Amino acid sequence: MPEEKEYVAVPMGQASDPADPEDPVKSPPRPTSPATSTRQACFAVLQSWVSRKFMTGCVVIFPIAVTFFITWWFIRFFDGFFSPLYAKLGVDIFGLGFVTSLVFIFIVGIFVSSWVGSTVFWVGEWFIKKMPFVRHIYSASKQVSTAVSPDQNTEAFKEVAIISHPRVGEYAFGFITSTMILQTDKGDEELCSVYVPTNHLYIGDIFLVNSAEIIRPNLSIREGIEIIVSGGMTMPQVITSLGPAPHKNQGTRLSRMTTA
Numbered sequence: 001m002p003e004e005k006e007y008v009a010v011p012m013g014q015a016s017d018p019a020d021p022e023d024p025v026k027s028p029p030r031p032t033s034p035a036t037s038t039r040q041a042c043f044a045v046l047q048s049w050v051s052r053k054f055m056t057g058c059v060v061i062f063p064i065a066v067t068f069f070i071t072w073w074f075i076r077f078f079d080g081f082f083s084p085l086y087a088k089l090g091v092d093i094f095g096l097g098f099v100t101s102l103v104f105i106f107i108v109g110i111f112v113s114s115w116v117g118s119t120v121f122w123v124g125e126w127f128i129k130k131m132p133f134v135r136h137i138y139s140a141s142k143q144v145s146t147a148v149s150p151d152q153n154t155e156a157f158k159e160v161a162i163i164s165h166p167r168v169g170e171y172a173f174g175f176i177t178s179t180m181i182l183q184t185d186k187g188d189e190e191l192c193s194v195y196v197p198t199n200h201l202y203i204g205d206i207f208l209v210n211s212a213e214i215i216r217p218n219l220s221i222r223e224g225i226e227i228i229v230s231g232g233m234t235m236p237q238v239i240t241s242l243g244p245a246p247h248k249n250q251g252t253r254l255s256r257m258t259t260a
Contacts, residue, residue: 159175160176160217174195176193176195180208218239219236219239
Protein backbone atom coordinates (compact mmCIF):
# COMPACT_ATOMS: atom_id res chain seq x y z
CA MET A 1 0.00 0.00 0.00
CA PRO A 2 1.63 3.27 -1.09
CA GLU A 3 2.48 5.81 1.56
CA GLU A 4 0.47 8.99 1.54
CA LYS A 5 2.62 12.10 1.16
CA GLU A 6 2.08 14.80 3.68
CA TYR A 7 1.70 18.28 2.21
CA VAL A 8 2.45 21.30 4.39
CA ALA A 9 0.97 24.63 3.41
CA VAL A 10 3.66 27.25 2.82
CA PRO A 11 2.74 30.96 2.85
CA MET A 12 3.08 32.73 -0.46
CA GLY A 13 5.63 35.19 0.91
CA GLN A 14 7.93 32.34 1.98
CA ALA A 15 7.60 30.28 -1.15
CA SER A 16 10.91 29.87 -2.91
CA ASP A 17 10.73 30.85 -6.55
CA PRO A 18 13.03 29.20 -9.01
CA ALA A 19 15.99 31.27 -10.09
CA ASP A 20 15.38 33.10 -13.31
CA PRO A 21 18.61 33.64 -15.25
CA GLU A 22 17.07 36.55 -17.18
CA ASP A 23 16.01 38.37 -14.01
CA PRO A 24 19.03 40.14 -12.42
CA VAL A 25 17.27 40.25 -9.05
CA LYS A 26 16.55 36.56 -8.87
CA SER A 27 19.67 35.38 -10.63
CA PRO A 28 22.58 34.44 -8.36
CA PRO A 29 25.49 36.92 -8.17
CA ARG A 30 28.23 36.28 -10.62
CA PRO A 31 31.77 36.03 -9.34
CA THR A 32 33.91 39.09 -10.01
CA SER A 33 36.93 38.45 -12.15
CA PRO A 34 40.38 39.71 -11.09
CA ALA A 35 40.56 41.93 -14.20
CA THR A 36 37.32 43.75 -13.23
CA SER A 37 38.55 44.35 -9.68
CA THR A 38 41.81 45.76 -11.01
CA ARG A 39 39.97 48.13 -13.35
CA GLN A 40 37.73 49.36 -10.54
CA ALA A 41 40.72 49.95 -8.24
CA CYS A 42 42.60 51.84 -10.97
CA PHE A 43 39.51 53.94 -11.70
CA ALA A 44 39.11 54.83 -8.01
CA VAL A 45 42.79 55.82 -7.72
CA LEU A 46 42.57 57.91 -10.90
CA GLN A 47 39.40 59.63 -9.71
CA SER A 48 40.98 60.48 -6.35
CA TRP A 49 44.13 61.82 -8.04
CA VAL A 50 42.13 63.98 -10.47
CA SER A 51 40.00 65.37 -7.61
CA ARG A 52 43.06 66.30 -5.54
CA LYS A 53 44.82 67.98 -8.45
CA PHE A 54 41.67 69.87 -9.39
CA MET A 55 41.24 71.18 -5.84
CA THR A 56 44.93 72.13 -5.74
CA GLY A 57 44.44 74.12 -8.93
CA CYS A 58 41.39 75.87 -7.44
CA VAL A 59 43.33 76.76 -4.29
CA VAL A 60 46.14 78.28 -6.38
CA ILE A 61 43.95 80.08 -8.93
CA PHE A 62 41.31 81.44 -6.52
CA PRO A 63 43.47 84.10 -4.75
CA ILE A 64 45.04 85.07 -8.09
CA ALA A 65 41.61 85.47 -9.69
CA VAL A 66 40.26 87.48 -6.74
CA THR A 67 43.33 89.74 -6.73
CA PHE A 68 43.09 90.27 -10.49
CA PHE A 69 39.34 90.99 -10.30
CA ILE A 70 39.65 93.50 -7.45
CA THR A 71 42.65 95.19 -9.08
CA TRP A 72 40.85 95.40 -12.42
CA TRP A 73 37.74 96.81 -10.75
CA PHE A 74 39.88 99.31 -8.81
CA ILE A 75 41.59 100.51 -12.02
CA ARG A 76 38.32 100.75 -13.94
CA PHE A 77 36.65 102.58 -11.05
CA PHE A 78 39.27 105.33 -10.77
CA ASP A 79 39.83 105.41 -14.51
CA GLY A 80 36.15 106.28 -14.95
CA PHE A 81 36.53 109.61 -13.17
CA PHE A 82 38.70 111.31 -15.81
CA SER A 83 38.17 109.04 -18.84
CA PRO A 84 35.05 110.99 -20.01
CA LEU A 85 37.08 114.20 -19.87
CA TYR A 86 39.85 112.71 -22.01
CA ALA A 87 37.25 111.22 -24.38
CA LYS A 88 35.85 114.69 -25.05
CA LEU A 89 39.36 115.89 -25.79
CA GLY A 90 39.82 113.06 -28.28
CA VAL A 91 42.38 111.17 -26.19
CA ASP A 92 41.63 107.46 -25.86
CA ILE A 93 44.40 105.85 -23.78
CA PHE A 94 43.36 103.19 -21.30
CA GLY A 95 44.81 103.81 -17.83
CA LEU A 96 45.36 107.53 -18.35
CA GLY A 97 42.33 108.35 -16.22
CA PHE A 98 43.62 106.00 -13.50
CA VAL A 99 47.01 107.73 -13.43
CA THR A 100 45.30 111.12 -13.35
CA SER A 101 43.17 109.98 -10.40
CA LEU A 102 46.25 108.92 -8.46
CA VAL A 103 47.92 112.28 -9.13
CA PHE A 104 44.72 114.07 -8.11
CA ILE A 105 44.55 112.13 -4.81
CA PHE A 106 48.21 112.95 -4.13
CA ILE A 107 47.58 116.66 -4.75
CA VAL A 108 44.54 116.58 -2.44
CA GLY A 109 46.71 115.06 0.29
CA ILE A 110 49.26 117.84 -0.08
CA PHE A 111 46.53 120.51 -0.12
CA VAL A 112 44.72 119.20 2.98
CA SER A 113 48.02 119.03 4.88
CA SER A 114 48.40 122.80 4.53
CA TRP A 115 46.65 125.38 6.69
CA VAL A 116 44.36 126.64 3.92
CA GLY A 117 43.44 123.11 2.86
CA SER A 118 42.67 122.00 6.41
CA THR A 119 40.40 125.04 6.85
CA VAL A 120 38.52 124.31 3.63
CA PHE A 121 38.24 120.65 4.63
CA TRP A 122 36.92 121.60 8.08
CA VAL A 123 34.20 123.81 6.54
CA GLY A 124 33.15 121.05 4.14
CA GLU A 125 33.11 118.50 6.95
CA TRP A 126 30.96 120.83 9.05
CA PHE A 127 28.34 120.99 6.29
CA ILE A 128 28.36 117.19 5.87
CA LYS A 129 27.85 116.65 9.61
CA LYS A 130 24.73 118.83 9.49
CA MET A 131 23.02 116.50 7.00
CA PRO A 132 20.59 114.11 8.71
CA PHE A 133 21.47 110.76 7.10
CA VAL A 134 24.78 111.42 5.38
CA ARG A 135 26.57 112.38 8.59
CA HIS A 136 26.25 108.86 10.05
CA ILE A 137 27.76 107.26 6.93
CA TYR A 138 30.52 109.86 6.83
CA SER A 139 31.37 109.45 10.54
CA ALA A 140 31.59 105.65 10.30
CA SER A 141 33.73 105.70 7.15
CA LYS A 142 35.97 108.41 8.58
CA GLN A 143 36.65 106.41 11.74
CA VAL A 144 37.76 103.42 9.67
CA SER A 145 39.96 105.53 7.38
CA THR A 146 41.42 107.42 10.34
CA ALA A 147 42.37 104.15 12.00
CA VAL A 148 44.69 103.20 9.13
CA SER A 149 45.88 106.76 8.49
CA PRO A 150 49.64 107.34 8.81
CA ASP A 151 48.86 110.54 10.74
CA GLN A 152 47.67 108.88 13.95
CA ASN A 153 45.64 111.19 16.18
CA THR A 154 43.28 110.99 19.13
CA GLU A 155 40.41 109.66 16.98
CA ALA A 156 42.30 106.63 15.67
CA PHE A 157 42.68 103.18 17.17
CA LYS A 158 45.32 103.32 19.88
CA GLU A 159 46.38 99.68 20.25
CA VAL A 160 45.38 96.16 19.33
CA ALA A 161 43.86 94.43 22.35
CA ILE A 162 42.87 90.88 23.28
CA ILE A 163 40.13 90.61 25.88
CA SER A 164 38.36 87.69 27.53
CA HIS A 165 35.06 87.54 25.62
CA PRO A 166 32.35 86.28 25.69
CA ARG A 167 33.32 83.99 28.58
CA VAL A 168 36.40 82.98 30.55
CA GLY A 169 38.76 80.94 28.39
CA GLU A 170 37.65 82.57 25.10
CA TYR A 171 39.31 85.67 23.67
CA ALA A 172 38.40 88.31 21.10
CA PHE A 173 40.46 90.78 19.10
CA GLY A 174 39.67 94.46 19.53
CA PHE A 175 41.09 97.95 19.39
CA ILE A 176 41.61 100.35 22.29
CA THR A 177 39.92 103.62 21.35
CA SER A 178 40.08 105.59 24.61
CA THR A 179 40.90 105.38 28.29
CA MET A 180 38.92 106.65 31.25
CA ILE A 181 38.80 106.64 35.05
CA LEU A 182 35.77 105.20 36.83
CA GLN A 183 35.32 106.76 40.27
CA THR A 184 33.47 104.55 42.76
CA ASP A 185 33.24 104.22 46.53
CA LYS A 186 36.03 101.65 46.41
CA GLY A 187 38.38 104.02 44.61
CA ASP A 188 39.42 104.91 41.10
CA GLU A 189 39.55 102.23 38.42
CA GLU A 190 41.21 102.71 35.06
CA LEU A 191 39.07 101.39 32.19
CA CYS A 192 39.80 101.09 28.52
CA SER A 193 37.18 101.40 25.82
CA VAL A 194 37.75 98.38 23.55
CA TYR A 195 36.04 98.22 20.16
CA VAL A 196 35.41 94.60 19.12
CA PRO A 197 34.27 94.32 15.47
CA THR A 198 31.43 91.89 14.83
CA ASN A 199 30.99 92.46 11.08
CA HIS A 200 34.40 92.84 9.45
CA LEU A 201 35.42 96.27 10.78
CA TYR A 202 32.67 98.88 10.50
CA ILE A 203 30.16 97.31 12.94
CA GLY A 204 31.06 96.18 16.43
CA ASP A 205 30.51 96.38 20.17
CA ILE A 206 32.10 98.60 22.80
CA PHE A 207 33.40 97.03 26.02
CA LEU A 208 34.78 98.82 29.08
CA VAL A 209 37.52 96.55 30.37
CA ASN A 210 39.89 97.01 33.27
CA SER A 211 43.27 98.07 31.98
CA ALA A 212 45.03 95.31 33.93
CA GLU A 213 42.88 92.61 32.28
CA ILE A 214 43.73 93.59 28.70
CA ILE A 215 46.34 91.61 26.79
CA ARG A 216 48.35 93.86 24.49
CA PRO A 217 49.94 91.79 21.69
CA ASN A 218 52.92 92.79 19.59
CA LEU A 219 50.70 93.69 16.63
CA SER A 220 50.33 97.00 14.83
CA ILE A 221 46.96 98.52 13.98
CA ARG A 222 47.27 97.45 10.33
CA GLU A 223 48.11 93.88 11.32
CA GLY A 224 45.08 93.77 13.63
CA ILE A 225 42.81 95.06 10.86
CA GLU A 226 44.20 92.48 8.42
CA ILE A 227 43.48 89.67 10.92
CA ILE A 228 39.87 90.77 11.39
CA VAL A 229 39.12 91.48 7.72
CA SER A 230 40.67 88.17 6.59
CA GLY A 231 38.70 86.19 9.14
CA GLY A 232 41.83 85.19 11.06
CA MET A 233 43.64 83.70 8.04
CA THR A 234 46.55 86.12 8.47
CA MET A 235 46.95 85.26 12.13
CA PRO A 236 50.62 84.85 13.09
CA GLN A 237 51.61 81.53 14.61
CA VAL A 238 53.11 83.17 17.70
CA ILE A 239 51.81 86.31 19.42
CA THR A 240 53.86 87.88 22.19
CA SER A 241 52.21 89.90 24.91
CA LEU A 242 53.79 93.28 25.50
CA GLY A 243 54.27 94.89 28.87
CA PRO A 244 51.51 96.70 30.76
CA ALA A 245 50.10 99.95 29.48
CA PRO A 246 51.79 103.21 30.47
CA HIS A 247 50.66 104.55 33.81
CA LYS A 248 48.08 107.29 33.84
CA ASN A 249 50.61 109.91 34.90
CA GLN A 250 52.82 109.34 31.84
CA GLY A 251 51.04 111.78 29.57
CA THR A 252 47.95 109.70 28.79
CA ARG A 253 44.85 111.86 28.73
CA LEU A 254 42.10 110.14 30.71
CA SER A 255 38.43 110.92 31.05
CA ARG A 256 36.63 110.59 34.34
CA MET A 257 33.25 109.03 35.07
CA THR A 258 31.66 108.93 38.49
CA THR A 259 28.96 106.63 39.81
CA ALA A 260 26.22 107.69 42.18
